[in-house]
Amino acid sequence: MTSVSRQLRLAFALVLLCAPATRAQETDEFGDTAADPVKLFNRAQEAHAKKDYARALELYEEALQLRPEFPEAEFQKAGALVALKRLPEAEKSYRRAIELRRTWSLPHAALGLLLVRIEGREREAEPLFRRALELDAKNLTAAVGLAEMRTRAGDAAEAVKFSRLAAELKPGDASLWTSLGVVEAWAKESAAALRSFERALALDPSQVEAHVGRADLLFVMGERERALEDLRAAEAKAKSDWRLAIRVADRYGLFGQKGEARRVYESLPGEAKQSEAGRKLFAALAAAPCEDTPHARSLLALLVADDPRNAAALACLGLLTRTSDPAASADFYRRAFEAEPRNVDHAVGYAAALVQQRRFAEAASILRRVLQAAPDKYEAHANLAAALYEMKLYNEAVVEYKWLSRARPELSVVHFFIATAHDRLGEYEAALGAYETFLARADARLNQLEIEKVNLRLPSLRNQVKRGEGVKKDKRAQ
8 A cells, every 4th residue: 555655654754753852851960071871862862863873873872871771862772773774783772772661652663663674574563563552542653553564464444443543643644644545445435535535635735645546436436527637636746757647547547538548648758658557558548448456347337337338348347257257247248249249359258258157059159150250269269169068069169179279289278178079979099199199288287187087088098999999080070
């Protein structure tokens, strides 16, 4: 979640920026001398505030030599070590600060953030964040850290809970409201997400992620003009950020504004067009986008509701539901075909969905008509072969499978179906040859089940061939 990651970076910044504000005990036990640990600590704070971290570290260590049990100095020393990227030493200092004052929430939260930065140690951070909040329910750093961690863990309920806490703790921070909106949208709390995005934009109209997030929500709600206004606002901020520009263009395309999407694409620098995201955008502009994401499905459904004859959207929904809901897939493809009867892809998709439903005769009838118009349509031959095989029309199925083997010689499994079709027709000699071809080409990882079946069948089949059993193969089917 991009915005939540920004939250976490904000939390690191808060720890570093707030570090010099930590105050030591004011009692001057040693008088106004250079050996006074409190005065050394205060001088260290001044250096820390000026970002002279090396000098600050030196002074914190001097103070700790005089007073080893000095939790504020140990905590600030850790902050200086983090700034100097001496993370293992920083961890030791944070742990020492916790040991010296176990009821102090700041070192718990800061150590949690440090562990998040160290590869492989993120799991250790969560209990520290939770302990920090137990000690201080207003610890913003811990709230932000937990929001990020629970988002990564896929725990929508807790991600929302801690994101809301962070926004409430710093209600004037637009970026926290934006992050909350992103998490709420992810958690399917659309009304709450919309309120959070609006709160963020009221505080800071330049919050790009809030414009993009609100655009998504408004479009799904049917408020297209308002959604496009948000996209335009985001686009205005995208002139110096091509990654954002690509995201805006993607949404223009999903919102049915393909001309706008193309305009943004054409304005991209060469580097952006050659990026992976840029190439995907180009492909989407060349053909209707068909992404299997909840957001894309919602938008497709909205497009179909607005225009029941939107063939591209119907066909995309047919593709996305082909294995999960064959009946729905068949209906979508049927409607797409009715809207564009000359588009053989819609007809093939419809037939493939019928095959999934085991409505083989209907599928075969459609596919034969497709092949009359497009004799080299591979998907039509493949689905027709499957339908004929399941209908036990093995002679006709063999014809189709042999066409497939010529079109795609690398597909070894086709020879398995050719062999089993011949076998079931009693054409044992032809079956034996096809089985042997299959075994010679099969991939042991991909075709393990078929290989086992063939190896079980071959001994008896060879004996049958030796005894002259079976009928001669039909040469016309070759």
